[in-house]
Amino acid sequence: MNTLALSLVIPLYNEVENVEALFSALENALQGLEFEAILVDDGSLDGTAEALDAGAQRLGSRYKVIHLQRNFGQTAAMQAGIDAAEGEIIVTLDGDLQNDPVDIPMLVKLLHERDMDVVAGWRKNRQDGLVLRKIPSRIANWLIGSMTGVRLHDYGCTLKAYRANVLKPIRLYGEMHRFIPAWLATQTYTNRIIEVPVRHHPRVAGQSKYGISRTLRVVVDLLFVKFFMRFNQRPMHFFGAIGLLFLLLGTLMLSYLFMLKLFTGADIGGRPMLIGGVLFVIAGFQWLSTGLMGEMLSRVYYESQGKRSYVVRRVVNIDPDRTKCGI
Numbered sequence: 001m002n003t004l005a006l007s008l009v010i011p012l013y014n015e016v017e018n019v020e021a022l023f024s025a026l027e028n029a030l031q032g033l034e035f036e037a038i039l040v041d042d043g044s045l046d047g048t049a050e051a052l053d054a055g056a057q058r059l060g061s062r063y064k065v066i067h068l069q070r071n072f073g074q075t076a077a078m079q080a081g082i083d084a085a086e087g088e089i090i091v092t093l094d095g096d097l098q099n100d101p102v103d104i105p106m107l108v109k110l111l112h113e114r115d116m117d118v119v120a121g122w123r124k125n126r127q128d129g130l131v132l133r134k135i136p137s138r139i140a141n142w143l144i145g146s147m148t149g150v151r152l153h154d155y156g157c158t159l160k161a162y163r164a165n166v167l168k169p170i171r172l173y174g175e176m177h178r179f180i181p182a183w184l185a186t187q188t189y190t191n192r193i194i195e196v197p198v199r200h201h202p203r204v205a206g207q208s209k210y211g212i213s214r215t216l217r218v219v220v221d222l223l224f225v226k227f228f229m230r231f232n233q234r235p236m237h238f239f240g241a242i243g244l245l246f247l248l249l250g251t252l253m254l255s256y257l258f259m260l261k262l263f264t265g266a267d268i269g270g271r272p273m274l275i276g277g278v279l280f281v282i283a284g285f286q287w288l289s290t291g292l293m294g295e296m297l298s299r300v301y302y303e304s305q306g307k308r309s310y311v312v313r314r315v316v317n318i319d320p321d322r323t324k325c326g327i
Contacts, residue, residue, distance in 0.1 A: 006035040006108060007087030007164070011077035012052070012095035013042040017205035019051035022095055023059060029101035033108075037063045038081040039095070043071035075177040082167060091161045099159040100199035107161035110196060117166045117188045118181055120152055121159035121198035140178070143222055150182045152195050159198055165312070179225050186229055235294030243287030250280030 008026070012019070026037055039056070041049045049067055056063035066080050078092060089108055093099040099121070107119045145151035155178050162184070170183045181193050231238040254277040257268045268274055 005086075005088040006033060007085035007090045008035060008037040008104070009040070009078060009081030009085055009090060009092045010037065010095045011040045011042055011074050011081065012044065012048055013071060013074070013077070014044045014046045014048060015095045015205075016044070016047040016051050018095060018097050019048060019055060021097055021205075022101075023055045023063075025097060025101045027059070029104060033105065035062060036085070036087060038066060038084050039063065040066045040077040040081045041068060042074070042077040043068050073175065075172045075175055078177050079172045082172075085164065085168075088164055089161060090164050090167055091159070093159045096203055097205075098201050098203055099157070100201060103159060103198040104161075107159070107196070107198075110194070111161045111163070114194070116192050116194055117163045118184055118193040119161045120154070120181055120193065120195045121157040122152070122154045122195045123157050123200035124153070124197040126154075126200050144179065144182060144225075150185050150190050150193060152181060152193075154195070155179070155181065157198065157200075175221055176225070179221065182225055182229065186232065233298060235298055236291035239287050239291030239294060243284045243289075243291060245284075246280045246287060247284030250277045250282075250284060253277030253280065 010022070015022075039052050041052055049065075052065045056065045064084065066084060068077060068080060081092075082090060089111060091104055091107060093101065093104070103121065107121065110116065111119045141153065141155050144155050158177075160180070162180075166184055166187050167180070169187060170180065172180070172183075176183070184193065227238070253273050257271065257274055257277065260266050261268050
């Protein structure tokens with residue numbers, strides 16, 4: 001396998017017992033690879049920060065440590081590491097050693113040889129508790145796959161390899177780290193996202209930061225992910241469709257009452273249908289107005305930050321003279 005420019009992003013929070021073992025595992029697993037390891041201390045309070053600094057100073061400049069001001073959560077810590085990564089390929093993994101760094105070269109090799117954009121790890125033989133970890137994870141994986149169309153066995157496995165040019169345009173907020181493959185489906189085709197079994201070890205030190213409550217958070221976050229995946233660049237298609245439906249219903253109701261009054265002279269002032277028709281028309285205009293505001297906000301979002309609505313995979317045979325002339 002050729003040497004590749006590789007960045008590892010490893011968020012840690014109160015994992016002081018695992019830091020030394022993590023450094024040793026990385027050194028043993030990545031021999032012969034050109035890499036940088038970005039270790040993000042997410043506001044740890046147990047000595048993790050000092051242990052990371054000592055290990056990075058001992059092992060050299062390939063290890064970079066980022067200390068966050070306080071505990072912002074795994075998603076924010078992962079985003080900080082991704083922002084700092086300089087490699088063409090970015091691999092994310094947890095710092096608790098349940099992910100095995102030995103699998104990293106295999107993920108990178110598959111990404112390169114099969115020309116994929118994402119290679120996701122699948123903890124096929126997961127070494128976790130059934131009730132608090134496995135069952136909530138299976139529910140969450142089914143929900144995410146059903147709603148996003150990106151079907152993976154294990155969304156929760158942090159061990160994944162990405163092409164940096166596809167991953168870096170994605171901005172992660174809240175608890176969105178588990179949805180990264182779904183987010184990337186807005187940047188690439190789903191058939192460029194594959195999943196492979198990886199090793200998974202039981203936790204031998206420290207305490208798990210996850211619980212059954214995360215399944216509830218997944219449901220809430222999933223609603224936003226679903227909307228963003230389909231309508232982030234065209235919110236009018238969502239709000240406008242609802243607005244037109246309401247307007248149609250309101251117009252039909254009011255037209256029926258108008259014809260009834262015109263041809264039969266019936267008293268329509270006290271009919272619930274009159275109130276309903278007026279409300280439908282008002283609601284329709286409100287939904288349309290929301291869609292227009294969404295369209296304007298979408299353009300502000302992309303233009304103010306210099307974001308593009310596309311991702312370039314590669315460029316072949318560009319004439320530099322034509323480029324300079326603006327042709």
